[in-house]
Amino acid sequence: MGAGFGGLAAALRARSKGYDVTIFEKGQQLGGRARVFNRGGFKHDAGPTVITAPWLLEELFQLFGKNIKDYVELRKLDLWYRFIYPDGSSFDYTRDIQKTLTQIQSLSPVDVQGYQNLLNDSEKIFKIGFDQLSAKPFHNLFFMLRQVPAMIRLKAHRTVWQFVASHLKHEKLRQAFSIQPLLVGGNPFNTTSIYSLIHFLERKWGICFPMGGTGSLVAALGKLAVEEGISIKLHAEIKNIKAANKQVIAIETQKGEVVPCDILISNGDPKVTYTMINNNNYSKNWKVKFREKYSKYSMALFVLFFGTKKQYANIAHHTIWFGKRYKELLSEIFHGKKLPDDFSLYIHRPTATDPSFAPKDCDSFYVLSPVPNLKADIDWKVQGAEYASKIIDSLNDTILPNLKENIVESFFMTPEDFKKDYMSEHGAGFSIAPVFYQSAWFRYHNKAEGIKNLYLVGAGTHPGAGLPGVLCSAKVVDSIL
């Protein structure tokens, strides 16, 4: 159920084990949050754009003796991120470590060694947090308890910010190297430092871009699925999971079709999945009830898509544009009840790498602003358009001069769209937040509680959101099928 990256990966893994697999996807396309928009000659990936841990994708093709290279080109980028600060200065984070070190040297010489120490510590976290644990099931509390000494050694109780600040002195570098949890829905000021393993992951395997966009990666997985005999049903929302004697026996779609099944793998939001069992008429065990009641959801996202009639050649493929406030702004986004007046932005300009995203001499952009989720008091029907104008004004006055005269085909997604389109609880961008007390055993388990043949993959389950996370959740399911 569901064809996000987690659902697609789980479907392929189940197929490789010999199951007859049918994918039921509510939307009109595969990919979930990674769907694609095409407007007036401009193409936009709707979601993930920073592709790390490419081997997790390669593995899915290898399951069938195939090579991902025959389906899609994963191009390694030289410039990973350009960080732009409110004073107009910038910092380039690059594949060539010497270039990164030279930039650090010119900003803060003492941090050159600090960055190398940060990478060393990040590798130590990676070796345990990713290599040993990310694809392991965390259903058993005793298994979790056995990991406690390693977690204490790695100081997992520290936040990402504390980890980064212990290595780097300069505020601009601290900001640049602490934003990574935002890509998986976490506030760097309370996300466990285990997520600092991302630094080593990026350094060792780089940041890739699938030529043609993330949509072409989804299309490659879809092609593989069809070749291997997986049946795909689009526009097929599952409304009810029929269970009897603690087993799923069938699913029922919104069109009233009832399809019997031996096992069900859900890529939907875990809370929503549990409420669909016998139309929410199932006695949930205490763990489900506890998570349902107390889970803290990630922030939401406002995503503005547009084309430009000219090219902005000086804008990098991945740009982070920092506003004046950092910690305070994040606190308002994660804990506030209203839309902050200011913002920090991630700007995606795929035309920097791949001209196929826009007509000749034009650019395609998406601009992402983390915002409070639907628990806050924001009327997006009113505030959405105002917020979009504010972002356009700010970019027009800073890094995208004359944007207002050149912008075409603009539209946006608010947290309301995330709720409606992806059935995302509270319109969250990344399901439940990646805080320590919602990780591993404390996160939704990949095997459902109290239902023998129901499995869960995707951002709300262990190990968590982001492509590497959801692809690993499919590996966990694979290991327990």
Ligand SMILES: Cc1cc2nc3c(=O)[nH]c(=O)nc-3n(C[C@H](O)[C@H](O)[C@H](O)COP(=O)(O)OP(=O)(O)OC[C@H]3O[C@@H](n4cnc5c(N)ncnc54)[C@H](O)[C@@H]3O)c2cc1C
């Ligand atoms: C704007 C944005 C940018 C991001 N950038 C990055 C990035 O650069 N790098 C990165 O690694 N990660 C990034 N992420 C995070 C990453 O995209 C997600 O964590 C990941 O794609 C989620 O995958 P998933 O398997 O949980 O499924 P989802 O993508 O959430 O898909 C779930 C699917 O299940 C379907 N579904 C749900 N309920 C039902 C039902 N009842 N019946 C049928 N179908 C159902 C939904 O329609 C949906 O298609 C980004 C996310 C967003 C939103």
